[in-house]
Amino acid sequence: MRVKQISIFLENKRGRLAAVTRLLADTKINIRALSIADTTDFGVLRLIVDQPDLAYQVLKKNDFTVSETEVIAVEMPDKPGGLAKVLEILDQNNINLEYLYAFYGQSGHEALNIFRVEQIDEAIQVLGEHHIKLLPGDAVYAL
Structure with a gap:
């Protein structure tokens, strides 16, 4: 009954969220749900995607700070x-x-x-x- 959630630490800079979503789109990973918590300097993007293991690998490979949570x-x-x-x-x-x-x-x-x-x-x-x-x-x- 556990679901894998991908969390990405993002600097609060223009274009960072677009870069994550473009990378996932280009890899044919579909976002099912998301949540963003932010401060002045950074944000945490939490995602439920259709291919969580692939999303983790692709984000990590592209130098995003990413973790997996149940x-x-x-x-x-x-x-x-x-x-x-x-x-x-x-x-x-x-x-x-x-x-x-x-x-x-x-x-x-x-x-x-x-x-x-x-x-x-x-x-x-x-x-x-x-x-x-x-x-x-x-x-x-x-x-």
């Missing part, structure tokens, strides 16, 4: 309270959420969020026990 893809009803329910389950089980970002639902009735948690194995177990659907990496990459 995250989980959590599907929930796309209605008020859907996210709150999942977050409450994690909180009640002392699982710390580091960050999350939205994806899109497959059928139009679900929301999909990417969660980075400190205790990934515990999160997978607890969410499964509460019948919260987690998508495996292969399913997420194929969306």
